[in-house]
Amino acid sequence: MLQDGSWGRYHGPHCDRLRDALAEFHDVEHVILCCSGTAAVELALRSVKVQPNDEVVMAAYDYKANFANVLTLQATPVLADTLPGVPVLDPKQLKNALSDKTKAIVCSHLHGCFADMAAVRAVAAEHGVPVIEDACQAAGGRLNGKAAGSIGDVGVLSFGGSKLLTAGRGGAVLTNDATVAQRIRLYTQRGNDAYPLSEMQAAVLLPQLQQLNERTHVRLQRVRQLLNALPADSPLTPALYPDPTDNVDDIPAFYKVAFHYDGEKVGGQSREDFATLARQNGVALDPAFAALHKTHSGRRFRAVGELPNAAALHEELMTLHHPVLLEGADQIDALVAAIQQ
Numbered sequence: 001m002l003q004d005g006s007w008g009r010y011h012g013p014h015c016d017r018l019r020d021a022l023a024e025f026h027d028v029e030h031v032i033l034c035c036s037g038t039a040a041v042e043l044a045l046r047s048v049k050v051q052p053n054d055e056v057v058m059a060a061y062d063y064k065a066n067f068a069n070v071l072t073l074q075a076t077p078v079l080a081d082t083l084p085g086v087p088v089l090d091p092k093q094l095k096n097a098l099s100d101k102t103k104a105i106v107c108s109h110l111h112g113c114f115a116d117m118a119a120v121r122a123v124a125a126e127h128g129v130p131v132i133e134d135a136c137q138a139a140g141g142r143l144n145g146k147a148a149g150s151i152g153d154v155g156v157l158s159f160g161g162s163k164l165l166t167a168g169r170g171g172a173v174l175t176n177d178a179t180v181a182q183r184i185r186l187y188t189q190r191g192n193d194a195y196p197l198s199e200m201q202a203a204v205l206l207p208q209l210q211q212l213n214e215r216t217h218v219r220l221q222r223v224r225q226l227l228n229a230l231p232a233d234s235p236l237t238p239a240l241y242p243d244p245t246d247n248v249d250d251i252p253a254f255y256k257v258a259f260h261y262d263g264e265k266v267g268g269q270s271r272e273d274f275a276t277l278a279r280q281n282g283v284a285l286d287p288a289f290a291a292l293h294k295t296h297s298g299r300r301f302r303a304v305g306e307l308p309n310a311a312a313l314h315e316e317l318m319t320l321h322h323p324v325l326l327e328g329a330d331q332i333d334a335l336v337a338a339i340q341q
Contacts, residue, residue, distance in 0.1 A: 006199055006203075007198075007199050007200040007203060008199065008200070009199050010192065010193075012199040013199075014199045014200075014202035014203040014206065015033055015197060015198075015199055015202040017202070017206060018031075018033065018197075018202040018205055018206055018209070019031045019033060021206060021209050021210075022157075022172060022174070022209065023174075025147060025209060025212075026147040026149055026150040026155070026174050027146070027147065027150055028150050028155070028174045028175060028176050029175070029176045029178070029181075030174070030175050030176065030177070030178065030180075030181035031172055031173070031174055032172065032173040032181060032184050032185065032188075033170070033171075033172050033196075033197035033202070034170070034171045034172065034173065034188070034195040034196070034197060035169060035170060035171065035195045035196060035197060036158065036159075036160065036169055036170060036171045037065075037136040037156060037157065037158025037159070037160055037163075037171040038065040038068075038069065038158075038171070039171055039195050040136075040156035040157065040158065040171035040172060040173050041065065041066055041069045041106070041132070041134060041136075041156050042069045042072060042073075043173050043184045043187065043188070043195065044132045044154040044155075044156050044173055045069055045070065045073055045075075045104060045106075045132065046073070046183065046184070046187055047154060047173070047175070047180040047181075047183045047184050048103060048104050048130040048132070048153070048154065048180065049103065049183075050070070050073050050075050050103045050104055051073070051074075051075065051103070052073070052074035052075065053074070053075065053076070053101065054073075054075040054076070054101055054102070054103040055075060055076045055077075055078045055099060055101040055102045055103065055302065056070045056075050056076070056077055056078065056102070056103060056104045056105070056106060057078045057080055057094065057097045057098065057102060057104070057105045057106070057129075058070075058077060058078070058079065058080070058089070058105070058106040058107075058108070058292075059079070059080060059081070059082050059087070059088065059089040059090075059107075059108065059310065060079035060080065060081060060082065060291050060292050060293045060303070060307045060310035060311075061082050061087045061110075061289060061291045061292070061309075061310040061313045061314065062106070062108050062110070062134075062289070062292060063108065063110075063134070063136070063289065064289070064290075064292065064295070066106050066108065066134065067292050067296065067301070070106075071300060075103070076101075076300075076301065076302055077292070077300070077301040077302075078097050078099075078102070078301065078302045078303075078304065079292055079293050079301050079302070079303050079304065079307060079310075080093035080094065080096075080097040080304045080307075081093050081304065081305060081307045081308065081309045081310055082309045082310050082313060083116075083241060083309065084309050085239055085260065085309070085312070085313075086113050086239050086240065086241040086258070087110040087111050087113055087239070087258060087288070087289070087313055087317065088107075088108070088109065088110060088113050088114065088115040088116070088241060089105075089107050089108070089115050089116075089120060090309070091116050091119035091120045091122075091123055093304055093305070094120065094123040094124070095123060096304050096305070097304045098123075098127050098129065102127070102129050103129070103130075104129065104130050104131070104132055105120065105124055105129055105130070105131045105132065106132045106134060107120050107131055107132065107133055107134065107152060108134035108136075108137070109133075109134065109135055109137060109138035109141065109148055109253075110137055110256070110258075110289075111137065111239070111240075111255075111256040111257065111258035111288065111317075111319050112223065112240055112244070112252050112253070112254045112255070112256060112257050112258055113239070113240055113241045113252070113258060114138070114141065114143050114148070114241065114242065114250060114252060115133075117131075117133065117143060117144075117151045117152065118144070121151070121152070130152075130153040130154065131152040131153050131154075132152055132153070132154045132155075132156065133148070133149055133150075133151055133152030133153075133154070133155040133156070134155075134156055135148040135149035135155055135156065135157055136156060136157060136158035136160075136163070136171070137158075137163075137164075137253070137255040137256060138252070138253045138255070139157055139158075139163065139164045139165045139212065139253055139255075140164055140165075140212040140213065140215070140216035140251075140253040141216065141250075141251055141252050141253035142250065142251040143250050144249065144250065145249075148253065149174050150174060153175065153177060153180070154173060154174070154175045154177070154180055155173070155174035155175065156171065156172070156173055156174070157171055157172045157174065158170075158171050159171055159172070159197075159201065159205060162255075162321070163255060164212070164215070164216075164253055164255050164322065165205055165208050165209060165212065166205075166208070167197075167200075167201035167202075167204045167205050168201070169201070170197045170201050170205070171197075172197075215326060216251060216253050217251070218325070218326055219253070219254045219322060219325040219326065220244060220251060220252065220254065222324075222325040222326075222327075222329070222332055223244055223252075223254050223257055223325065224244060224245050225329060225332045226257070226332050226335065226336065227240075227244070227245055228245065229332060229333060229336045230336060230339070231336075231340070233265060234265070234339065234340065235261055235262050235263065235265040235266045235269075235274065236259040236260070236261060236262075236318065236339065237259060237260045237262070238257075238258070238259055238260075239258040239259055239260050239313075239317060240252070240257070240258060254322055254325055255322050256288075256319035256320065256321060256322065257319060257320040257322075257325075258288065258317060258318070258319055259285075259317070259318045259319070259320070260316050260317065260318075261274060261316050261317070261318045262316070271287050271315075271316065271318060272287060274318075275287055275318065278338070278339065281338040281339075281341055282338055283320070283335060283338045283339055284320060284321035284323065284324065285318055285319070285320050285321075285339070286318065286319055286321070287317070287318055288313065288317035288318055288319045289313075289314075289317075290314055291307070291310045291311060291313060291314035292310075293307055293310065293311075294311065294314050
């Protein structure tokens with residue numbers, strides 16, 4: 001790559017190889033590379049023809065850029081509650097969320113949890129609404145034998161600086177719908193690619209993709225070890241769906257590992273103070289996302305009910321970052337000891 005200068009070309013072999021490799025890995029027909037996961041979500045929304053004054057349904061606990069992307073298209077986010085105790089959309093909330101203005105459902109896999117895609121897709125199909133599957137945190141995961149990102153009508157990946165596949169920046173849109181793919185190409189091609197992933201980024205991603213399955217399995221083994229090692233009196237309890245300790249059909253991808261935090265078990269210590277102490281002890285543990293309805297004006301969205309589950313996640317969820325999960329098994333024991341300390 002350095003010798004032939006292909007790293008610096010507008011059009012070279014590396015992006016083509018990455019597209020082909022991602023298509024094969026996810027068993028999809030079309031892969032559109034782009035500059036970020038956030039851009040991938042925007043392009044996915046545009047590809048299903050979200051217009052001003054339309055509505056897009058998503059979980060009230062989700063990544064804030066998904067919410068912002070809907071507003072960018074001058075549409076309205078409709079916030080539905082999560083499943084109890086876990087950061088994924090509750091399919092039972094969808095019927096009350098959908099309206100004649102609904103143009104899409106954004107369904108995210110977050111913090112090592114899988115959304116119930118089968119149930120979400122069943123409701124969506126009944127109402128003729130496309131599902132955008134946000135797999136930015138789930139690269140390499142498999143749900144019911146299918147790769148995360150390949151189950152919705154449109155899927156999105158992120159190659160951001162901390163992700164399981166990373167080039168510092170970048171993303172991809174996945175679909176089997178040729179019309180969806182063509183809409184994205186028509187929007188992005190303006191004499192050049194307005195949302196590009198570079199040849200250098202593609203070259204960096206290819207070997208990571210080749211190692212992804214192996215690393216996904218290692219991370220899963222380490223999470224199982226971690227959950228078995230946490231004592232009953234730990235202030236952290238897992239917030240994972242499905243349960244990775246006994247589920248053999250699905251393979252979650254742990255970009256983050258989600259935990260509920262109970263400060264009463266450590267003398268009423270706040271979640272923020274606990275995270276600070278954990279970091280001082282070398283544990284990459286942080287408060288998780290803020291719920292969207294807790295951080296945005298009510299004028300900017302429509303809420304479906306009181307959203308109690310998302311509100312609880314807003315107050316008590318914490319996440320462990322993934323790099324430690326590729327270290328040796330002995331490091332998990334040290335991690336548990338550091339958490340307890």
